[in-house]
Amino acid sequence: KQEVTQIPAALSVPEGENLVLNCSFTDSAIYNLQWFRQDPGKGLTSLLLIQSSQREQTSGRLNASLDKSSGRSTLYIAASQPGDSATYLCAVHPILTQGGSEKLVFGKGTKLTVN
């Protein structure tokens, strides 16, 4: 059974600092991995999607890496801003097995506060 773990559960940093959020998953048989942002009381916003054949994706100040063989991904945020404060969720899309479906498997998230 695929399990996704995110460390740390919460992180507080001063404005301007660079930071790294970690995600690990137990089964490397995945189509892709996504990083989402969730603001309080809101839905999920997709930040970056990395296909299993890719090593990293970049969008603005965000860079996500994927090491499928070791079951790890990192989300790097450069020059953090107070507006980056949110919960960041990592999700993997497991490769379909017989009777499986297109569901995402999520970690519990990292709550980021930028002061």
Place this chain on the structure above:
Amino acid sequence: GAGVSQSPRYKVAKRGQDVALRCDPISGHVSLFWYQQALGQGPEFLTYFQNEAQLDKSGLPSDRFFAERPEGSVSTLKIQRTQQEDSAVYLCASSARDSSTDTQYFGPGTRLTVL
């Protein structure tokens, strides 16, 4: 509409009442997903539709939960005889076609509180 919409945004029910939660996916999106997110947790898969066909309902926690998408667009998640443990945010997501490569777009969620 520009994104996935859900209604109501908030629902308070007394234990034992039935509730119905609505999801309007992005127009033309083939795949539709329901997830349940308990407080402080990541979303957990409930069920998946491809057009009007419910291809996976393995995540529905009990037979009190029922989902439908009769015309392949709007979907309704119904919970009968609600219990306190059903209190959570219910998220709906849609994707264009093959979600192994396509991003899942999430709605804002319905926060259900069962008293």
